[in-house]
Amino acid sequence: MPTFAVRMAVTATALALIVASTHDAGAQKKYDAGATDTEIKVGNIMPYSGPASAWSIVGKIEEAYFKKINAAGGINGRKIVFISYDDAYSPPKTVEQTRKLVESDEVLLVFNPLGTAPNTAIQKYLNSKKVPQLFVASGATKWADPKNFPWTMGWTPNFQSEGRSYAKYILAERPNAKIGVLYQNDDYGKDYLKGLKDGLGEKSASMIVAEESYETSEPTVDTHIVKIKAAGADVFFDMASPKFAAQAIKKAAEIDWKPLHLLPNPSSSVGGTLKPAGFDNAQGIVSAAFLKDATDPQWKDDAGMKQFLDFMTNDYPQGDKLDGQAIAGYGVAQTLVQVLKQCGDNLTRENVMNQAANLKNFRTEVLLPGITINTSAIDYAPISQFQLMRFKGERWEPFGEIISAEVGG
Structure with a gap:
């Protein structure tokens, strides 16, 4: 074969390998609505007004924490776009805001929506749409029922x-x-x-x-x-x-x-x-x-508590460090970040739930000593321990x- 022809054949082969490898790399990335190469859309419902507004600090802490994560480069190179709406702790309003998140904003998942009655109102809808209702901010037992509601998971002890x-x-x-x-x-x-x-x-x-x-x-x-x-x-x-x-x-x-x-x-x-x-x-x-208390002096030299207090000082200075709901928002946000890290480049709704159901002895360091987060395909209760x-x-x-x-x- 002439030298020129040999060179052309080698070049063609190399190009083919590059195209194939590029195609394979691209094929490894899987996305549903709400996820791209650059962002992950996370929806949230919180009572920023109404009778349960004292809990609204949870959503504000989560927003501040995700901004901190984004400033550090995001998750696997992707920024979290946190979209949080007020439902005033009114179930009809919860339904309206959830439909907006899913059908208009097209979020990948609905994260830590707050309240038992509000979440009850949207559970069947989100499961029918196969959208994760992940780490519900309520301890009702119904959030740990993977057989009937495989797209819903709680976070706190029931x-x-x-x-x-x-x-x-x-x-x-x-x-x-x-x-x-x-x-x-x-x-x-x-x-x-x-x-x-x-x-x-x-x-x-x-x-x-x-x-x-x-x-x-x-x-x-x-x-x-x-x-x-x-x-x-x-x-x-x-x-x-x-x-x-x-x-x-x-x-x-x-x-x-x-x-x-x-x-x-x-x-x-x-x-x-x-x-x-x-x-x-x-x-x-x-x-x-089940969480450490910022007012307890036994944690004054604790590394996890120091991280939390530094976060409050630098990333959410207007927040009340004594509010136990602040540390809850911080801990559950860290848990979601862990799940999204485990997802890698497979950011489908199904894989989000798969990874949420595959947490093994995970600890956010604001949990009390001896308490760990564990889940499986048949165990949708991440935290099952506490102390009086x-x-x-x-x-x-x-x-x-x-x-x-x-x-x-």
């Missing part, structure tokens, strides 16, 4: 198991208790109530002397607190969201009612609930935690052992 842990504590500490219950009249409150009753077992009927439910549209829960005290309750299970929990704490002090006061984790924020209620009024309240704590002075003091929060455990 409400029913937390309720059962309080029941166990009551039976040990106050076996003759007269329990008064305040609960939000939706799945959030009803899940806690079921957990409490399940934990009390056959003693439930005799020990619970008052059950008062409230609507989030009510301006105050003061009349409910008066009724519960009048029923003779000496243990108060306060299953209210932050605004109403703070009202309950203040009203109990105002009428000189001093029961053993149990408060659920979502309302245990020092800055968001207890400070507005008055620290003097909150002494001795018992709650449960008691409020003293201006901070929470953990006590007892790490408790498993698995349903049926």
Whole structure:
């Protein structure tokens, strides 16, 4: 073969190999709506207004954290485009905003939408569209049902198991208790109530002397607190969201009612609930935690807490470092970043869920020691452990052992 022909053949072969390798490299990248070579669109729903607006700091923290990630180069070279809408904690509004995120904004996933009732309103829609409803900001048990809702996953320990842990504590500490219950009249409150009753077992009927439910549209829960005290309750299970929990704490002090006061984790924020209620009024309240508390001096030299406090100082200086919801937003945002990193260049909605269901002993360093995040195709409950704590002075003091929060455990 003439030299020229040989050169042409070699050149052609080289070009073919380059084209093939380029094609193979391109083929390795898989995208659904909301993902490209340069960005990942993440949707979010948050109550920036309305009765649950005390929780809105979660969305603001997440936005600030993603900006920090983007400034450092993003995830595998892609920037997070965080689109967060206000639903005022109104389920019809949640549906409207979710449709906008999916059908107009075309996000890859809906991340950490907040509230039990709002998420219930969109669960079937997102699953029918095969859009991840990922790391729901609610502890309802329904978010861990991969068989029926494979596109929905929670993040926090579930409400029913937390309720059962309080029941166990009551039976040990106050076996003759007269329990008064305040609960939000939706799945959030009803899940806690079921957990409490399940934990009390056959003693439930005799020990619970008052059950008062409230609507989030009510301006105050003061009349409910008066009724519960009048029923003779000496243990108060306060299953209210932050605004109403703070009202309950203040009203109990105002009428000189001093029961053993149990408060659920979502309302245990020092800055968001207890400070507005008055620290003097909150002494001795018992709650449960799975995250470190910025007010606890035992974490002053902790590397994870230092990272969080540095983030608050540099990236969200207007935020309240004492607000427990701030550290929750930080931790769940870190978890999403881990999932997206694991996705690599396969940014399909299916792979997002596959990777979310493949977290093995992952730790965001704001989790309490001994608590890790684990998921699988049949386990959609990322965090299933927590610890009881008691409020003293201006901070929470953990006590007892790490408790498993698995349903049926």
